[in-house]
Amino acid sequence: MRLSRLELQDVRSYERVTLSLSPGVTVLVGPNAQGKTNLLEAVHRAATGNSHRVAGDGPLVRAGADIGVIRLEALTDEGRRRTLELELGSSRRTRTRVDGHDVRRAADALGVLRVVLFAPEDVAVVRGDPAERRRFLDELLAQRRPAFAAARSEYERALRQRNQLLKQLRSLPSTARESAASTLAVWTDQLVTHGTAVVAARLAAVRTLARPVDAFYRDLADRPEPIGLAYRCSAGPIESAPDEVVPDPAPIAAAMRDSLAELAGDELARGVSLVGPHRDDLELTIGSLPARGYSSHGEAWSLALALKLATFEVLADVGDRPVVLLDDVFAELDTTRRKRLAAACERFDQVLVTAAVEEDVPLQGAKVDVRLEDGRSSALPRPPEGR
Template sequence: MRLTTLQLLDVRNYERVDLTLQPGATLFVGPNAQGKTNLLEAVGYLTLGRSHRVSSDQALVRAGTAAAVIRAEARTDDGQRVEVSVELRQGRNRIQVNGQPMQRMADGFGLIRSVMLAPEDLSLVRGDPSDRRRFLDDLLGGRRATFLGVRSDMDRALAQRNALLKDGRASGRLPLDVFDVWTDTYVNSAATVLAARLAGVHALTDPVREAYRDLVAASPEQDVSRLPVLRYEISNGRSVEGRTGTAVPDPAALAQELRASLDERRADELRRGTTLIGPHRDELFLGIGELPAKGYASHGEQWSLALSLKLAAHAVIGEVGDEPIVLLDDVFAELDEFRRGRLAARCAAFDQVLVTSAMGTEVPLEGMRFAVHGGTVTRPPTDWSATGGPAEL
């Protein structure tokens, strides 16, 4: 898949921008705080239905305006045209696909497929378990949009179950008839989410190791025998190591396991007023060799692992449907020269890559270049490769 046009109206610091894009690499270059990341954020929003930087959609609306519009046209791998337009307006967002309004916002997200690599991705290794759970869910949602609906069903049932447990803790009484209904709903949806996550970990394992080996191969300071380990740790204490070729787990069996674990912890749940077992409390263990990457791996190893996870996500998502667009937000600045070259070699094989950089010379990719300055995007008047960068900005 590749974007052919991108239009922003009152998005972040852009009053209006209209871009026509080509296959291959496109580089957006300019000083910090000029709006480069905002362009990639808008594309990512069409994929995930949210920003990768903030939790509130209102932050994307340009200050002093009531609404923002993100509109993009893309071509699928088989040449089909798809246009998605999102209007962000406080309290009533709207989405259209090929000019037709969608009843549900979720029906329009994910049609434009993309994978973002950004400095924030280091949180996949260094951050909280919620960062790794979100990574898995984003991957699964990008692979099959129906996953997002199941995840939403689980979250809704979990919220209802937690509300009943909280009220029960305060009153000393738990309405079992209502509680059991929401527990059934929660278990069934949670088992489907868990089965998908386990399948995702199995699918990721070999691509992560391949990408990691490729990024660090021949690096003088890297022991390539220490490859990444992925292990899914279920909140009931059981763990499953990622193994390529493993069959998709049976949701019915997982539902039985979850129900038994919830029954065992019911007294504790009522005392604490919250659900203690389920995908919302699971963890994705990331290791280099057998040691946890968090706390033991070097900075270079952590960065290589984070990049490998996203490169592997691109491969896994692309196995089902269109190849995702790759979004690289100031990633090359975080890498040494060796890893820049390795990443660029991977990117050269992708259908479309959108890259941001403060200095164009640090990105060893050939392609279309734009200058970004103060909320405007223009084609540069000079050859940056000859001048050493956009010195006029």
């Protein structure tokens, strides 16, 4: 897959910009705080439904504007032209068009453009809280199988309703608790049904990621320690066959039901659901040690980068090969790791890279100069060398 055109109107620091992009490497060059990352953020937001920097769309709209527009055109691996347009507003629902037609749900736009983004913030996948690792898995799964986004949304809805009811139960008189308890059982069933689908998909993703993550880490870090990935379920260990990539949902559902029954008293006392994918974690190990607490700065960077690059292969196994977005990565790496990352990039069809110092990026490709003047960014393609 290739991103062939990107147009922004009133997005972040851009009043208006249009870029035509070619296959291979494009390096976005300019001093810090000029607007380079804003371009990658817009691409990522359009492709995945989320910004990697902020929770909502409001901050993406340029200061003083009411609506920001992201338009892009992509070519699939089979040469089919796809278009995607988003109208963003801080006080309005985002309007999305796919191939010129309005879509009702944001999930309907997933897969039009597939991307893999690595940014400095992604080191939190290794060193941060479990929520960072859950988000990493869920964003991968939503791109791999857009139907996952719907399953995740249904789970979150059931979780909200169940938590709200658990809080209410603590203050209800005994005469009203029996009726509320029957309603709680309904939401518990929903929690288990949709939670099982989420956990099964995450387990499959972890098993698929394990080999390429280990391979990319060894290539980047040039270290012999094996990388381990293990999904830690709040419902307890899930029994499965060693060669089973797609897990059987029955043991997952049974484990969730048993754990929910065991913790029912604690849930009522605390007013929250204590079992489910919202409390699970992805355990990462380097050798025999947990990466979260024991990895060095270089190891954490290499592992976080390996996790993101491995998603390329996982996505490419099902559907179009994604576009790779690297935000200010090379500046954080030593010379050896820069060369190794550059070598890894050779296997990707299209790579967009940001850099404050052009010499930090040992890649050949098109160059785009990004500058900020009077509060507005510009992105001007540089003529090819020799002209």
